[in-house]
Amino acid sequence: MRTLRLALEGRGYPIHIGDGLLARGELYAPHIRRRRLLVVSNQRILSLYQTQLQSAIGEFESVLIPDGEGAKVLTTLEQIVRQLLERRYGRDSVLLALGGGVVGDITGFTAACYQRGIAFIQLPTTLLAQVDAAIGGKTGVNHPLGKNMIGAFHQPLAVIADTSTLHTLPEREYRAGLAEVIKYGLIRDVGFVDQLEATMAALGARQPQAIAAAVERSCRNKLEVVMEDEREQGTRALLNLGHSFAHAMENAQNYRGLLHGEAVAVGICMAARLSADMQLLSGVAVERIHRLIEAAGLPCTVPAGLSAARLRECMAVDKKASVGVLRLVLLEDIGRAVVVQDVHETLLMDCLRACGAS
Amino acid sequence: MRTLRLALEGRGYPIHIGDGLLARGELYAPHIRRRRLLVVSNQRILSLYQTQLQSAIGEFESVLIPDGEGAKVLTTLEQIVRQLLERRYGRDSVLLALGGGVVGDITGFTAACYQRGIAFIQLPTTLLAQVDAAIGGKTGVNHPLGKNMIGAFHQPLAVIADTSTLHTLPEREYRAGLAEVIKYGLIRDVGFVDQLEATMAALGARQPQAIAAAVERSCRNKLEVVMEDEREQGTRALLNLGHSFAHAMENAQNYRGLLHGEAVAVGICMAARLSADMQLLSGVAVERIHRLIEAAGLPCTVPAGLSAARLRECMAVDKKASVGVLRLVLLEDIGRAVVVQDVHETLLMDCLRACGAS
Numbered sequence: 133m134r135t136l137r138l139a140l141e142g143r144g145y146p147i148h149i150g151d152g153l154l155a156r157g158e159l160y161a162p163h164i165r166r167r168r169l170l171v172v173s174n175q176r177i178l179s180l181y182q183t184q185l186q187s188a189i190g191e192f193e194s195v196l197i198p199d200g201e202g203a204k205v206l207t208t209l210e211q212i213v214r215q216l217l218e219r220r221y222g223r224d225s226v227l228l229a230l231g232g233g234v235v236g237d238i239t240g241f242t243a244a245c246y247q248r249g250i251a252f253i254q255l256p257t258t259l260l261a262q263v264d265a266a267i268g269g270k271t272g273v274n275h276p277l278g279k280n281m282i283g284a285f286h287q288p289l290a291v292i293a294d295t296s297t298l299h300t301l302p303e304r305e306y307r308a309g310l311a312e313v314i315k316y317g318l319i320r321d322v323g324f325v326d327q328l329e330a331t332m333a334a335l336g337a338r339q340p341q342a343i344a345a346a347v348e349r350s351c352r353n354k355l356e357v358v359m360e361d362e363r364e365q366g367t368r369a370l371l372n373l374g375h376s377f378a379h380a381m382e383n384a385q386n387y388r389g390l391l392h393g394e395a396v397a398v399g400i401c402m403a404a405r406l407s408a409d410m411q412l413l414s415g416v417a418v419e420r421i422h423r424l425i426e427a428a429g430l431p432c433t434v435p436a437g438l439s440a441a442r443l444r445e446c447m448a449v450d451k452k453a454s455v456g457v458l459r460l461v462l463l464e465d466i467g468r469a470v471v472v473q474d475v476h477e478t479l480l481m482d483c484l485r486a487c488g489a490s
Numbered sequence: 491m492r493t494l495r496l497a498l499e500g501r502g503y504p505i506h507i508g509d510g511l512l513a514r515g516e517l518y519a520p521h522i523r524r525r526r527l528l529v530v531s532n533q534r535i536l537s538l539y540q541t542q543l544q545s546a547i548g549e550f551e552s553v554l555i556p557d558g559e560g561a562k563v564l565t566t567l568e569q570i571v572r573q574l575l576e577r578r579y580g581r582d583s584v585l586l587a588l589g590g591g592v593v594g595d596i597t598g599f600t601a602a603c604y605q606r607g608i609a610f611i612q613l614p615t616t617l618l619a620q621v622d623a624a625i626g627g628k629t630g631v632n633h634p635l636g637k638n639m640i641g642a643f644h645q646p647l648a649v650i651a652d653t654s655t656l657h658t659l660p661e662r663e664y665r666a667g668l669a670e671v672i673k674y675g676l677i678r679d680v681g682f683v684d685q686l687e688a689t690m691a692a693l694g695a696r697q698p699q700a701i702a703a704a705v706e707r708s709c710r711n712k713l714e715v716v717m718e719d720e721r722e723q724g725t726r727a728l729l730n731l732g733h734s735f736a737h738a739m740e741n742a743q744n745y746r747g748l749l750h751g752e753a754v755a756v757g758i759c760m761a762a763r764l765s766a767d768m769q770l771l772s773g774v775a776v777e778r779i780h781r782l783i784e785a786a787g788l789p790c791t792v793p794a795g796l797s798a799a800r801l802r803e804c805m806a807v808d809k810k811a812s813v814g815v816l817r818l819v820l821l822e823d824i825g826r827a828v829v830v831q832d833v834h835e836t837l838l839m840d841c842l843r844a845c846g847a848s
Contacts, residue, residue: 209640214634220806248641275572284603285606
């Protein structure tokens with residue numbers, strides 16, 4: 133097991149990474165003594181890990197939410213709050229988010245809002261959640277008009293990332309998580325890109341040591357950024373490489389097409405291409421990025437049926453758009469991302485079309 | 491005009507109190523330069539103050555929400571967010587909450603959640619909002635199972651309390667606000683109780699100087715408590731004198747009977763009686779409190795049709811109840827409140843019945 137520590141002014145919490153951690157009671161104990169617990173999860177994930185969790189924290193109460201991005205809405209929050217109130221959970225209760233990014237985001241936001249804020253612990257069981265969603269305190273739900281538009285910054289008491297859970301992930305979901313892993317290398321850690329190129333076959337085969345190394349280095353990159361800029365006033369925005377494009381595609385597909393990580397993979401390719409079109413990045417670097425994304429088994433082009441005009445429209449409501457000005461994260465080099473405000477509309481539309489939008 | 495300042499670590503904001511402030515542009519200017527504004531209000535209030543507000547900030551965009559406590563729900567938040575997204579409001583926008591406690595609470599909570607937090611300004615137009623709801627950063631909405639159960643601590647950029655708006659308040663609503671004014675005296679400022687006893691006739695007649703003095707002294711008491719304990723870890727809980735009882739009555743009536751301030755008045759009388767029953771407070775003091783509440787034209791007894799059993803049930807889900815343990819704010823003296831955990835069930839039920847519950 134490796135333990136990283138996310139330190140924020142006056143606060144801080146551990147991020148434990150390793151095989152078999154869900155069952156290790158001593159990781160929970162410092163945070164939950166005598167406090168009432170509620171596990172939030174979905175049916176499929178809870179049935180997989182119920183036994184491990186019980187051996188760590190004993191018999192527990194739980195609330196199940198539906199699977200998938202469609203559950204990440206205010207009505208789910210209202211349902212969890214209903215359970216909390218009906219079962220008389222007080223302010224000193226602790227929520228445990230057992231699952232992927234959707235479970236973590238909605239559980240964290242419910243914890244942020246219930247009685248104006250209670251504690252929670254992240255137990256991420258997907259690659260995407262372990263390297264990204266569960267780290268850094270961003271929580272929230274989607275609005276019909278935009279992703280993650282309603283939310284809060286609310287840090288957990290701890291993150292317990294059991295890497296053995298990744299072995300039961302569906303192949304497509306596992307590979308989707310690799311997009312966020314690659315992202316960290318591209319924005320700020322060129323050595324990590326080298327490492328990923330060397331170990332992508334082992335990662336694809338879910339070789340435990342390769343997974344542990346990739347999760348740890350991803351988390352280390354993420355927490356360094358979050359410690360610098362918790363509230364995304366500046367550098368934290370760089371973590372959104374590919375995400376303005378990705379959110380637009382997901383939104384245009386009503387969250388029923390690409391997985392988030394797949395959309396991020398396409399978005400990264402778009403950002404790379406646009407960076408090259410703006411003379412920020414070399415064609416060789418763009419090629420290298422494409423090869424890495426493809427080696428991870430991820431898509432590089434926009435799915436059929438999405439028009440450039442529709443994507444552009446969805447991009448306009450993205451959080452990164454400030455008073456109508458579009459801000460995009462682009463690449464100056466592999467390992468060096470930058471926020472760009474003055475993207476020419478024509479270049480942007482050409483790029484969307486070149487990447488497969490109709 | 492008087493200006494108080496609420497100072498919190500690293501942050502702080504002004505609370506302006508006086509006649510005619512809504513129209514004074516220089517009070518808004520430091521907070522809104524070049525930022526996009528959205529006024530949240532309801533039809534009745536906006537039509538009363540549109541002209542004043544325009545003279546301060548120019549033509550403005552607005553979103554109207556329904557009147558009354560029934561609007562303080564997640565679906566209203568979702569509707570305001572829809573307007574923000576459709577009109578492309580970015581992260582640097584500012585919401586202006588023009589109205590009473592409901593408008594302030596829901597606008598503040600929407601600001602807390604929209605894109606994980608944007609700024610807002612409180613423009614309270616009721617006595618209750620000016621002395622209580624708009625001060626201190628508590629925001630939120632109701633859940634069908636309990637009041638203010640979903641919310642956030644989110645401080646405004648400024649509070650602009652125009653006391654001339656109180657002259658247009660319906661009589662019942664104005665008097666309801668006096669309950670929170672009296673509360674400050676009872677929990678921590680015996681000199682204020684003396685002052686209120688001496689000026690209650692003038693206050694009832696809405697004499698401007700009496701109003702200004704009462705609003706200012708109330709705000710001063712509130713902000714002193716909030717500066718000591720922003721997140722209600724300790725002393726801020728004392729501000730809830732009478733509120734556990736009040737929330738239970740409001741909830742049992744589905745928010746369609748007593749106004750909040752009226753419920754607080756009854757709740758204060760209950761707390762006083764229970765304090766005497768527990769030998770904390772003298773019968774003389776209880777009498778004095780009753781006289782003051784009655785002089786303000788406020789009720790002292792539970793409305794017909796509410797049973798002690800139902801009220802007790804509603805009290806169990808109150809936020810002040812921790813893991814099933816009921817915590818109540820009681821009085822040790824006039825001007826000295828205390829949190830009590832070990833209230834005997836029989837004493838409590840007897841008190842509810844003695845105060846008129848069936």
